[in-house]
Amino acid sequence: MVxxxxxxxxxxTCANTGKTKVTIKTKTNKIKFNHKKRISQLTSIPTDTRSxxxxxxQTSTLGLTRADIKMVGAYQTKIHSKAGGRSCIExxxxxxxxxxxxxxxxxxEHKKNTCRFKAIAAHEMxxxxxxxxxxxxxxxxxxxxIRSYDKLYDKKKVFxxxxxxxxxxxxxKDYQNFISLIxxxxxxxxxxxxxxxxxxxxxxxxxDMCPN
Numbered sequence: 001m002v003x004x005x006x007x008x009x010x011x012x013t014c015a016n017t018g019k020t021k022v023t024i025k026t027k028t029n030k031i032k033f034n035h036k037k038r039i040s041q042l043t044s045i046p047t048d049t050r051s052x053x054x055x056x057x058q059t060s061t062l063g064l065t066r067a068d069i070k071m072v073g074a075y076q077t078k079i080h081s082k083a084g085g086r087s088c089i090e091x092x093x094x095x096x097x098x099x100x101x102x103x104x105x106x107x108x109e110h111k112k113n114t115c116r117f118k119a120i121a122a123h124e125m126x127x128x129x130x131x132x133x134x135x136x137x138x139x140x141x142x143x144x145x146i147r148s149y150d151k152l153y154d155k156k157k158v159f160x161x162x163x164x165x166x167x168x169x170x171x172x173k174d175y176q177n178f179i180s181l182i183x184x185x186x187x188x189x190x191x192x193x194x195x196x197x198x199x200x201x202x203x204x205x206x207x208d209m210c211p212n
Contacts, residue, residue: 020150021093022143026135028100031128033121039107048191052200062110063120065127067102069135069190071183075172079164087164089171091150096142096179098135102128115210123197123206130193138186149178 042061051059076093104124110117 020091020147022146023093023095024098024139024142025095026098026100026139028132028135029102031125032103034103034105035108035112037105037108039109042105042107045105048194049198050195052198052203061107062116063104063106063124065102065104065124067100067128067131067190069131069183069186070099070101071179071186072097072099073172073176073179075175077168077171079168089168091171091175094146094150094175096146098138100128100131100135102131104128119206119209123202126197127194130197131190134186134190134193138182142182145182146179149175 039060039062042064043059045061045064047061047064049064051057053059074095074097075091078090078092080088080090104121106117106120106124110120
């Protein structure tokens, strides 16, 4: 993350007079089902899923889920004029939008409403639910994380008044970089939790549900 560097002569700091208002908004879009791709096409789609059978065993993908978490910030700032031709940016409010837009792919060879289709769909729904659960967990943590960053960042908000627009853009970019870092960490955790249910035992269980 790029932080703004200041001259040593700038003794002025920009401690906020009040707490930054942090609002978390979550949105889970309706699950989309894609039933247009064949097994060979699904198998060729890159994923972060590691085969529980090892690299030497050739496998085919019957279904997969895209349920990554996206996070975007909206910012409300206020300018305070200070001595020596300098100003401060106060981050008055931050709204974090957490978006889940899940897509479940099921191979075309498995017709809708068949036992195999339903078994694969049920397994893939577990991945969507893992994403939802992780969002719930972070919902409670995000405000503290943002406020901690805001407090550390206060001394970086001083700037020369003539650079107002550029400074606002840079500060907002730094905050968005921090939020993007949180989103990347969430998706890393998501990958670990998904791997925990993509096991040989689980695949056998799904397969045994429809022996014919």
